[in-house]
Amino acid sequence: MLELRLVQGGLLKKVLESLKDLVNDANFDCSASGFSLQAMDSSHVALVALLLRSEGFEHYRCDRNLSLGMNLNNMAKMLKCAANDDIVTIKADDASDSVTFMFESPNQDKIADFEMKLMDIDSEHLGIPEAEFQAIVRMPSAEFARICKDLSTIGDTVVISVTKEGVKFSTRGDIGTANIVCRQNPSIDKPEEATIIEMEEPVSLTFALRYMNSFTKATPLANQVTISLSADLPVVVEYRVAEMGYIRFYLAPKIEEEEHMEAQMESRPQAEIKPKTKLKTETQPIDDIKPKIEHNTDTKPKSVVKKPKEENGANGESKPQVDTKAAIEVMDVE
Amino acid sequence: MLELRLVQGGLLKKVLESLKDLVNDANFDCSASGFSLQAMDSSHVALVALLLRSEGFEHYRCDRNLSLGMNLNNMAKMLKCAANDDIVTIKADDASDSVTFMFESPNQDKIADFEMKLMDIDSEHLGIPEAEFQAIVRMPSAEFARICKDLSTIGDTVVISVTKEGVKFSTRGDIGTANIVCRQNPSIDKPEEATIIEMEEPVSLTFALRYMNSFTKATPLANQVTISLSADLPVVVEYRVAEMGYIRFYLAPKIEEEEHMEAQMESRPQAEIKPKTKLKTETQPIDDIKPKIEHNTDTKPKSVVKKPKEENGANGESKPQVDTKAAIEVMDVE
DNA sequence: GCGATGTGAC
DNA sequence: GTCACATCGC
Numbered sequence: 001m002l003e004l005r006l007v008q009g010g011l012l013k014k015v016l017e018s019l020k021d022l023v024n025d026a027n028f029d030c031s032a033s034g035f036s037l038q039a040m041d042s043s044h045v046a047l048v049a050l051l052l053r054s055e056g057f058e059h060y061r062c063d064r065n066l067s068l069g070m071n072l073n074n075m076a077k078m079l080k081c082a083a084n085d086d087i088v089t090i091k092a093d094d095a096s097d098s099v100t101f102m103f104e105s106p107n108q109d110k111i112a113d114f115e116m117k118l119m120d121i122d123s124e125h126l127g128i129p130e131a132e133f134q135a136i137v138r139m140p141s142a143e144f145a146r147i148c149k150d151l152s153t154i155g156d157t158v159v160i161s162v163t164k165e166g167v168k169f170s171t172r173g174d175i176g177t178a179n180i181v182c183r184q185n186p187s188i189d190k191p192e193e194a195t196i197i198e199m200e201e202p203v204s205l206t207f208a209l210r211y212m213n214s215f216t217k218a219t220p221l222a223n224q225v226t227i228s229l230s231a232d233l234p235v236v237v238e239y240r241v242a243e244m245g246y247i248r249f250y251l252a253p254k255i256e257e258e259e260h261m262e263a264q265m266e267s268r269p270q271a272e273i274k275p276k277t278k279l280k281t282e283t284q285p286i287d288d289i290k291p292k293i294e295h296n297t298d299t300k301p302k303s304v305v306k307k308p309k310e311e312n313g314a315n316g317e318s319k320p321q322v323d324t325k326a327a328i329e330v331m332d333v334e
Numbered sequence: 335m336l337e338l339r340l341v342q343g344g345l346l347k348k349v350l351e352s353l354k355d356l357v358n359d360a361n362f363d364c365s366a367s368g369f370s371l372q373a374m375d376s377s378h379v380a381l382v383a384l385l386l387r388s389e390g391f392e393h394y395r396c397d398r399n400l401s402l403g404m405n406l407n408n409m410a411k412m413l414k415c416a417a418n419d420d421i422v423t424i425k426a427d428d429a430s431d432s433v434t435f436m437f438e439s440p441n442q443d444k445i446a447d448f449e450m451k452l453m454d455i456d457s458e459h460l461g462i463p464e465a466e467f468q469a470i471v472r473m474p475s476a477e478f479a480r481i482c483k484d485l486s487t488i489g490d491t492v493v494i495s496v497t498k499e500g501v502k503f504s505t506r507g508d509i510g511t512a513n514i515v516c517r518q519n520p521s522i523d524k525p526e527e528a529t530i531i532e533m534e535e536p537v538s539l540t541f542a543l544r545y546m547n548s549f550t551k552a553t554p555l556a557n558q559v560t561i562s563l564s565a566d567l568p569v570v571v572e573y574r575v576a577e578m579g580y581i582r583f584y585l586a587p588k589i590e591e592e593e594h595m596e597a598q599m600e601s602r603p604q605a606e607i608k609p610k611t612k613l614k615t616e617t618q619p620i621d622d623i624k625p626k627i628e629h630n631t632d633t634k635p636k637s638v639v640k641k642p643k644e645e646n647g648a649n650g651e652s653k654p655q656v657d658t659k660a661a662i663e664v665m666d667v668e
Numbered sequence: 669g670c671g672a673t674g675t676g677a678c
Numbered sequence: 679g680t681c682a683c684a685t686c687g688c
Contacts, residue, residue, distance in 0.1 A: 074509040081484035081512065084680085098510070109519045109529065110477070114488070116510035355669075486670095547670090 002030050002066055002092040005059035009079075009088035009103060011221070011241060015050060016076040018218035018239075018247060022048055022211075023072055025121050030066045034245065035090075038125055046211045047234070047250040049128065056244030058087075068092060068099055069121035075101075078114040092118075128250070133228040133236075134203040135162035139182060139195040141225040141239060145216035147180050152209040154178045157254060161204035162197060162229060171209065192223035203229045205253040212237070215249040336364050336400055336426040339393035340386075343437060344418035345555070345575060349384065350410040352552035352573075352581060356382055356545075359455050362402045368579065369424075372459055380545045381568070381584040383462065390578030392421075402426060402433055403455035409435075412448040426452075462584070467562040467570075468537040469496035473516060473529040475559040475573060479550035481514050486543040488512045491588060495538035496531060496563060505543070526557035537563045539587040546571070549583040 006012055019026070019037070026039035034053040040046065054060040082088055082103040089102040096118075103112040137160075147169050151158050155171030155178070162168075166183040187194040218239040219225075228236040234250040241247060340346060353360070353371070360373035368387040374380065388394040416422055416437040423436040430452075437446040481503050485492050489505030489512070496502075500517040521528040552573040553559075562570040568584040575581060 071509070077487050077509065078512070080487065081514075107519075109517045110514065111517075112512065112514040114510060114512045 001061065001063045001094060002068075002090065003059065003061040004030075004035060004057050004090045006056075006088045006090075007058045008242070009082045009086040010084035011244070012088050013076075013079045013082060013084065014218075014220045015052075015241065015247060016072060016079050018215075018221060019048060019050070020072040020076045021217055022046065022214045022249075025069065025071050025119055027121050027123050028068045028070060029125070030062045030068065030092075032062055036245075038128075039123060041211070041214070045208070045251065046214070047126075049246075049248045049250070050241075051245035051247075052241060053245050056242075059089075064094060066092060066094065069119040070099070070116065071119060074116060078116055081112065081114060131228075131230065131233055131236075132200075133233070134201050134230045135197065135199040135228070137162060137167045137195070137197050137227040137229070138224055139167070139227070140193055141216070141219045141222055143182070143195075144225050144227070145219045147182075148209055148212040148216055151178055151180070152213055156209055157206050158209050158212060159204060159206045160227065160229060160235070161202070162199055163202045164197065164199055166195075167197060167227075194224070203231055205229055205231070205235060207235060207251055207253060211249075211251050215251075218247050218249075221247065335395065335397045335428060336402075336424065337393065337395045338364075338369060338391050338424045340390075340422045340424075341392045342576070343413075343416045343420040343422035345578070346422055347410075347413045347416060347418065348552075348554050349386075349575065349581060350406060350413050352549075352555060353382060353384070354406040354410045355551055356380065356548045356583075357406055359403065359405050359453055361455050361457050362404060363459070364396050364400045364402065364426075366396055370579075372462075373457065375545070375548070379542070379585065380548070381460075383580075383582045383584070384575075385579035385581075386575060387579050390575075393423075398428060400426060400428065403453040404433070404450065405453060408450060412450055415446065415448060465562075465564065465567055466534075467567070468535050468564045469531065469533040469562070471496060471501045471529070471531050471561045471563070472558055473501070473561070474527055475550070475553045475556055477516070477529075478559050478561070479553045481516075482543055482546040482550055485512055485514070486547055490543055491540050492543050492546060493538060493540045494561065494563060494569070495536070496533055497536045498531065498533055500529075501531060501561075528558070537565055539563055539565070539569060541569060541585055541587060545583075545585050549585075552581050552583075555581065 019039075022041045023039045024042055026037050029036050029038075032054065034051055034056075036052065037048070037050040039048055041048070054062070078101050079088070082101070083105065085106050086103040087106070089100075089104070091100040091102065092098070098115050098117050101114045101116070103114075104110070148158065151169060151171040154175060155173035157171060159170040160167065161170065164184070166181050168179055168181045170179045171177065182195050184197045185193075185195045215237045216225075221241055222239040224240070226236075226238045228238070231253075234252045237249040237251070239247050353373075356375045357373045358376055360371050363370050363372075366388065368385055368390075370386065371382070371384040373382055375382070388396070412435050413422070416435070417439065419440050420437040421440070423434075423438070425434040425436065426432070432449050432451050435448045435450070437448075438444070482492065485503060485505040488509060489507035491505060493504040494501065495504065498518070500515050502513060502515045504513045505511065516529050518531045519527075519529045549571045550559075555575055556573040558574070560570075560572045562572070568586045571583040571585070573581050
């Protein structure tokens with residue numbers, strides 16, 4: 001028996017709006033500690049992890065661990081039927097193949113219940129270790145979203161470069177280039193507008209803007225976003241979910257590959273090639289960096305996820321992550 | 335000679351916005367008592383009746399009864415050219431084949447007149463008797479609109495079930511089921527938020543959400559809507575037009591047909607079939623329930639409306655309306 | 669014609 | 679920041 005009562009139903013609506021474009025189907029894992037989800041996006045490039053801790057719920061009952069396979073689009077449809085100030089209750093019987101969402105208006109005059117069939121979804125639960133990062137940027141989430149959106153009108157990838165002074169987002173495309181620099185700014189009086197950089201050493205990594213723009217669908221959840229970067233790790237883009245947990249998006253950096261130079265030249269006719277700057281990048285399926293992520297032994301994977309179609313990633317277990325730091329000249333942030 | 339002057343021009347704009355999606359062409363009937371319209375929707379399933387009483391106009395002159403055939407889309411286009419606070423005057427000569435809309439800005443600085451050609455439209459004017467209903471629900475119009483919209487993301491039809499305690503709106507579709515219960519709530523201090531149920535006996539009827547969603551286009555006209563239900567009558571969804579009259583939408587309930595059970599089973603694999611619950615429903619063209627509606631002898635029908643394409647409705651004169659009450663188990667509203 | 673997105677007003 | 683309205687795309 002599962003019964004989770006959440007007073008701020010609007011939160012759950014926003015969580016689903018930020019997940020549904022990235023992931024079609026996923027298992028929600030319910031345990032005594034909370035309500036969580038981990039899933040790869042449909043193209044197996046990005047990974048999302050959601051945690052809503054049990055303490056954040058008004059009422060939280062979870063007699064035994066349950067994995068509820070849901071179609072996130074359908075779940076989002078149902079949650080859309082809740083008003084933002086409705087109280088939302090999620091119910092499931094241990095044996096049942098369906099889940100019930102109950103929406104109560106604040107004055108109790110309207111009570112709605114929506115029942116949705118559950119799905120059997122193959123998934124692999126990875127234990128993601130808390131990694132050490134070379135740089136962690138915290139900044140206003142709306143600003144980050146705006147930057148990603150703006151840059152994607154120019155190019156397909158963003159180079160995120162962090163120095164002590166600030167963070168630079170750069171792109172280039174057929175029509176030109178763009179660089180947006182955000183200075184560090186503690187903004188004591190308005191902490192939600194602060195831009196804070198914690199840095200061990202400068203780092204510069206390249207990512208597909210397409211995914212970044214999916215991640216920023218979570219912007220309504222939090223005023224601030226943190227972007228954690230290390231040369232050979234996926235970036236972590238994290239939005240806190242008010243007092244309850246977080247939604248974290250992981251995306252492997254694009255890898256520099258010299259052997260595809262000619263393809264590069266085609267797509268960026270006006271590229272200025274600098275020595276030591278390898279230009280062609282390939283999106284790395286996140287499965288390939290699995291060796292970096294240890295299996296979390298306290299959860300039991302139901303089955304193994306399908307391998308992505310790309311053959312070149314299939315033997316990633318023994319293939320080292322490229323040295324992104326060496327491949328890209330660290331750009332100065334003025 | 336016809337000359338109707340309406341100070342709240344915005345009302346007429348809203349009336350047309352709520353009619354034009356349902357009905358393409360219709361006759362406006364002008365008599366000494368008021369300005370009215372009655373028309374079936376293009377698929378002959380729903381019926382709409384509008385009344386604007388002469389007393390609601392600042393000036394009302396109608397020398398003899400006139401029937402003005404208009405294309406409602408074109409009329410709506412012209413009325414869109416009026417500001418909401420413009421004074422609108424409708425003029426027509428008895429012999430003319432056109433109508434003039436005049437818009438005056440409140441300070442008289444702007445005067446516009448738009449002339450529109452009239453059409454010759456075959457229509458049948460039905461005298462709709464004031465029926466006795468088993469249940470009349472009055473509720474906030476925006477809430478009803480929201481419910482119909484939400485349910486239509488899940489299913490195609492809505493079952494409206496009324497008990498003393500409240501009204502329940504239910505649907506089911508491929509992705510699951512939904513039930514929304516609105517409790518009775520007199521809301522003395524905010525009458526526009528009240529939900530009032532007058533009930534002779536519990537009633538439960540099924541309707542096509544598509545039409546309901548067309549009806550709710552009239553939501554901007556009134557804070558409240560009344561939904562009048564009886565087992566073997568079309569539902570009446572009524573919006574009052576401020577101090578002037580009403581716009582009423584009629585929709586025949588869907589009929590339970592046992593013979594299509596197997597089609598039902600296909601589309602709802604997980605349906606729990608209860609005894610006495612007939613599952614397959616068919617939309618009943620509103621022509622078929624003509625026997626329930628007497629011809630109004632004080633208006634002269636110009637001609638007879640075309641029969642709907644469906645053969646099974648063509649001989650509806652002698653076909654009894656199904657006993658919906660017996661076919662559907664009355665559901666408890668807790 | 670309906671749904672989704674973006675913009676403007678409260 | 680939220681809600682409603684209008685416009686554009688499917």
